Amino acid sequence: MSGEVLDRFRPLFQPRSVAVVGATENVFKLGFHALAAVTAAGFEGEVYPVNPNAGESIQGLKAYRSIRDLPRGVDLFVYAIPERLVVPAVRESVEMGGRAGVIFAGGFRETGPEGRRLQEELVSIAEAGGMKLIGPNCIGVVNKHARLNATFASPLAWFPEGNVSVVSQSGGMGNSILNELMDEQVGISKFISIGNRANVEFADMVEYLAEDPHTDVICLFIEGLDDGAAFLEKARAASRKKPVLVYSRGYTASSSRTALSHTGSVASSEEVYRGAFRQAGLLQVHSSSEMAATCKAVSMGGMPSGDGVFISTHSAGPVVAICDICERGGLSFPPLAPETARAMESFLPEHAVAANPLDMFAFAWTDTSLYLKAADLALGQEDIHCAVAVFVTGGGAGPTFPSREYAEIGRRHGKPVFLCLITPCALAHEIAEAQSHGVIALSSPEKAAQVLVNLRRLSTLRSGGG
Amino acid sequence: MSGEVLDRFRPLFQPRSVAVVGATENVFKLGFHALAAVTAAGFEGEVYPVNPNAGESIQGLKAYRSIRDLPRGVDLFVYAIPERLVVPAVRESVEMGGRAGVIFAGGFRETGPEGRRLQEELVSIAEAGGMKLIGPNCIGVVNKHARLNATFASPLAWFPEGNVSVVSQSGGMGNSILNELMDEQVGISKFISIGNRANVEFADMVEYLAEDPHTDVICLFIEGLDDGAAFLEKARAASRKKPVLVYSRGYTASSSRTALSHTGSVASSEEVYRGAFRQAGLLQVHSSSEMAATCKAVSMGGMPSGDGVFISTHSAGPVVAICDICERGGLSFPPLAPETARAMESFLPEHAVAANPLDMFAFAWTDTSLYLKAADLALGQEDIHCAVAVFVTGGGAGPTFPSREYAEIGRRHGKPVFLCLITPCALAHEIAEAQSHGVIALSSPEKAAQVLVNLRRLSTLRSGGG
Numbered sequence: 001m002s003g004e005v006l007d008r009f010r011p012l013f014q015p016r017s018v019a020v021v022g023a024t025e026n027v028f029k030l031g032f033h034a035l036a037a038v039t040a041a042g043f044e045g046e047v048y049p050v051n052p053n054a055g056e057s058i059q060g061l062k063a064y065r066s067i068r069d070l071p072r073g074v075d076l077f078v079y080a081i082p083e084r085l086v087v088p089a090v091r092e093s094v095e096m097g098g099r100a101g102v103i104f105a106g107g108f109r110e111t112g113p114e115g116r117r118l119q120e121e122l123v124s125i126a127e128a129g130g131m132k133l134i135g136p137n138c139i140g141v142v143n144k145h146a147r148l149n150a151t152f153a154s155p156l157a158w159f160p161e162g163n164v165s166v167v168s169q170s171g172g173m174g175n176s177i178l179n180e181l182m183d184e185q186v187g188i189s190k191f192i193s194i195g196n197r198a199n200v201e202f203a204d205m206v207e208y209l210a211e212d213p214h215t216d217v218i219c220l221f222i223e224g225l226d227d228g229a230a231f232l233e234k235a236r237a238a239s240r241k242k243p244v245l246v247y248s249r250g251y252t253a254s255s256s257r258t259a260l261s262h263t264g265s266v267a268s269s270e271e272v273y274r275g276a277f278r279q280a281g282l283l284q285v286h287s288s289s290e291m292a293a294t295c296k297a298v299s300m301g302g303m304p305s306g307d308g309v310f311i312s313t314h315s316a317g318p319v320v321a322i323c324d325i326c327e328r329g330g331l332s333f334p335p336l337a338p339e340t341a342r343a344m345e346s347f348l349p350e351h352a353v354a355a356n357p358l359d360m361f362a363f364a365w366t367d368t369s370l371y372l373k374a375a376d377l378a379l380g381q382e383d384i385h386c387a388v389a390v391f392v393t394g395g396g397a398g399p400t401f402p403s404r405e406y407a408e409i410g411r412r413h414g415k416p417v418f419l420c421l422i423t424p425c426a427l428a429h430e431i432a433e434a435q436s437h438g439v440i441a442l443s444s445p446e447k448a449a450q451v452l453v454n455l456r457r458l459s460t461l462r463s464g465g466g
Numbered sequence: 467m468s469g470e471v472l473d474r475f476r477p478l479f480q481p482r483s484v485a486v487v488g489a490t491e492n493v494f495k496l497g498f499h500a501l502a503a504v505t506a507a508g509f510e511g512e513v514y515p516v517n518p519n520a521g522e523s524i525q526g527l528k529a530y531r532s533i534r535d536l537p538r539g540v541d542l543f544v545y546a547i548p549e550r551l552v553v554p555a556v557r558e559s560v561e562m563g564g565r566a567g568v569i570f571a572g573g574f575r576e577t578g579p580e581g582r583r584l585q586e587e588l589v590s591i592a593e594a595g596g597m598k599l600i601g602p603n604c605i606g607v608v609n610k611h612a613r614l615n616a617t618f619a620s621p622l623a624w625f626p627e628g629n630v631s632v633v634s635q636s637g638g639m640g641n642s643i644l645n646e647l648m649d650e651q652v653g654i655s656k657f658i659s660i661g662n663r664a665n666v667e668f669a670d671m672v673e674y675l676a677e678d679p680h681t682d683v684i685c686l687f688i689e690g691l692d693d694g695a696a697f698l699e700k701a702r703a704a705s706r707k708k709p710v711l712v713y714s715r716g717y718t719a720s721s722s723r724t725a726l727s728h729t730g731s732v733a734s735s736e737e738v739y740r741g742a743f744r745q746a747g748l749l750q751v752h753s754s755s756e757m758a759a760t761c762k763a764v765s766m767g768g769m770p771s772g773d774g775v776f777i778s779t780h781s782a783g784p785v786v787a788i789c790d791i792c793e794r795g796g797l798s799f800p801p802l803a804p805e806t807a808r809a810m811e812s813f814l815p816e817h818a819v820a821a822n823p824l825d826m827f828a829f830a831w832t833d834t835s836l837y838l839k840a841a842d843l844a845l846g847q848e849d850i851h852c853a854v855a856v857f858v859t860g861g862g863a864g865p866t867f868p869s870r871e872y873a874e875i876g877r878r879h880g881k882p883v884f885l886c887l888i889t890p891c892a893l894a895h896e897i898a899e900a901q902s903h904g905v906i907a908l909s910s911p912e913k914a915a916q917v918l919v920n921l922r923r924l925s926t927l928r929s930g931g932g
Contacts, residue, residue, distance in 0.1 A: 398619060426648065
């Protein structure tokens with residue numbers, strides 16, 4: 001069963017060969033960018049540029065004048081051609097044994113009855129030939145583990161490899177989520193912009209990713225669903241295996257008007273969606289940035305086993321913000337047990353009170369070992385399930401947070417450790433360093449707090465709660 | 467009147483000389499970092515390290531054994547010493563003609579009755595001697611225009627120079643706001659971490675910044691106010707002159723406990739604060755990131771003269787998210803007038819509908835001149851007050867958004883132009899490029915939308931609405 005869905009989509013995600021129909025040397029055409037994207041990503045299979053007006057080669061590769069000139073059995077066809085040429089091209093590809101296709105062009109069901117008819121024709125040709133189509137009206141597919149960038153955007157190949165997969169109706173919104181993941185230094189596995197969903201739906205992709213051994217977290221951006229029941233069934237099954245995060249938009253008059261003229265779907269009432277997603281065990285987030293930060297914690301295995309948080313800091317203000325958000329999100333800051341407090345008092349600086357949250361003032365900024373001693377003691381307490389350290393970066397000119405030792409303490413206690421490292425993008429390498437040791441590092445107090453709240457929500461969802 | 471407050475704080479913000487009391491070569495002490503911060507920022511006045519245990523020099527500067535050994539009339543004293551030494555040091559400084567001081571140490575009123583008494587003593591000495599004290603329990607003051615970094619954090623000098631000033635009770639939270647401003651590529655003028663507020667209150671800083679010719683936008687992070695009435699009076703006056711943004715926290719049990727043991731204040735009921743801030747004309751935001759993005763638009767002069775927004779895109783998904791947020795925030799997307807629509811139809815790609823929001827599909831990604839033509843026509847319409855273009859970065863390998871020409875169109879129509887350039891931090895130079903031309907560029911759809919909503923709220927506030 002599980003092997004079946006992986007086989008079904010192997011030609012799409014792990015093709016042995018890719019044909020780019022409409023490939024060209026004209027930089028103002030998508031076909032230029034589509035071929036460049038495939039080759040720049042370092043794809044190791046065969047690549048065939050197809051264009052009736054081609055000379056001997058396109059971008060240095062042997063060119064083909066027509067699909068019929070290609071060797072039989074090319075796995076994946078990328079169609080970078082106008083919509084009126086798509087139906088005949090897909091028909092020829094099916095006849096030549098093609099198994100999967102990506103269609104960039106718009107002009108299908110999002111444009112009205114004629115477009116809808118065209119899309120139906122497309123689907124019946126593909127279905128008859130056993131071909132899976134991504135799009136039309138999409139930016140395509142990326143599979144980092146196969147060095148496959150079947151989109152028209154070369155930069156999509158830059159995203160580091162990892163265990164998070166993203167499915168988005170909208171290419172632009174999918175890109176926004178990828179960017180935020182990159183900013184959080186989270187690697188991706190698959191990216192799928194599914195557009196008009198000719199014969200590949202959210203339900204299919206969720207079923208596939210639930211089985212995909214390279215995917216540990218599934219992220220979805222949804223503007224509307226055609227077959228909500230089928231999706232919810234697959235999503236419920238997937239969320240029992242892996243965390244599934246969903247970000248959904250299109251609930252106001254102007255936004256649903258845009259969604260309609262876009263991929264031909266419209267989100268219905270927000271409450272209905274939210275309730276159904278919750279029942280299917282999906283964690284709902286409210287921005288691409290929130291999705292990426294939460295995703296990072298989940299993908300790093302940062303799920304605490306309970307609601308008790310220990311916070312330590314050298315600056316109280318950020319902790320005030322974190323507490324506001326966490327307390328409203330149902331988390332707690334268990335008081336320190338008398339013996340924990342006594343042990344802490346032996347090393348705390350003057351005026352610091354052994355409490356949770358723990359403020360060690362600027363002393364802890366210059367002597368960062370205080371964080372380690374405090375976390376080690378607090379995590380020994382049964383009702384404390386994770387630790388959060390708040391630290392303002394010294395930016396190379398000042399002290400550095402001892403991430404390696406902090407991560408070790410977390411591992412020894414079997415509890416996740418978080419670092420709110422208050423730092424600008426320009427110092428993102430400090431976040432990378434902390435994460436390389438296993439510390440879940442977030443760059444702002446609000447983000448850190450929201451992640452903790454979301455992990456709690458996810459844990460409640462996965463344990464069958466509301 | 468206006469000159470008076472500038473004069474009063476000149477020794478603090480534009481000192482001719484700075485003494486660092488407690489300066490040392492021991493990198494584990496704040497006194498090391500404090501002296502390094504002053505010198506690394508390129509301060510051009512005299513710098514005097516003071517330490518009773520010093521040899522001939524500290525960090526290459528002539529050392530002084532005591533405050534009494536200093537030349538008379540040093541403007542600013544930075545106290546990097548334990549709290550028990552602070553009162554005598556301030557007394558000596560006043561006797562030597564000191565006019566301003568920054569005190570890092572905690573251990574004052576945030577610790578209870580004894581600390582409160584100590585702080586009162588401090589205040590009476592300073593007041594008698596005409597000395598203004600920032601702190602205790604703070605990280606100090608930065609004035610980019612004077613190359614002054616009177617904190618213990620060298621990285622604070624890296625923030626680019628600009629027209630935004632930040633006042634924060636908490637040093638850490640202030641730093642978080644500065645980081646977000648840096649990420650948004652917004653320059654700062656002054657940064658003040660006011661801590662326990664010995665004899666310099668929020669009210670004083672707001673009064674000062676309202677008159678400061680280098681400050682165009684004032685940002686505040688507030689955990690609690692001692693004299694709310696005085697603050698609100700000064701804030702109301704300031705908000706008539708310049709936009710004032712406020713981010714306030716400390717409204718839950720755990721967060722207010724932290725705030726209390728921190729700078730000795732506690733925020734009272736959230737509703738009371740929110741109502742009072744609104745009445746004083748302050749724009750309230752809910753995260754440091756929202757503050758920075760809004761601040762950027764305001765500091766770049768991006769206030770539209772009405773609620774009508776024109777949006778154009780090559781990808782509908784991000785626009786769906788933007789519409790959701792903007793429509794709920796009271797903005798509108800006026801339909802295109804028949805003549806505008808007709809003119810647009812002459813150049814729009816096949817299937818694109820001349821409407822607002824305007825989706826030009828991937829055609830506009832390869833031919834970016836479509837954005838310019840569309841914005842030029844739409845901004846000619848009276849009920850459209852600003853334009854937003856949504857563009858996914860080509861990342862150097864793909865197309866580039868034509869920011870210079872887009873900014874010119876905005877200037878010709880006298881209306882602000884925004885760019886939602888969907889881009890990771892790693893490509894921040896593309897944001898910088900757009901902004902250098904006068905385009906207000908935001909890196910995600912949610913951020914762009916929230917900024918538009920906040921500009922509308924600010925405009926309502928400043929015109930006396932609620």
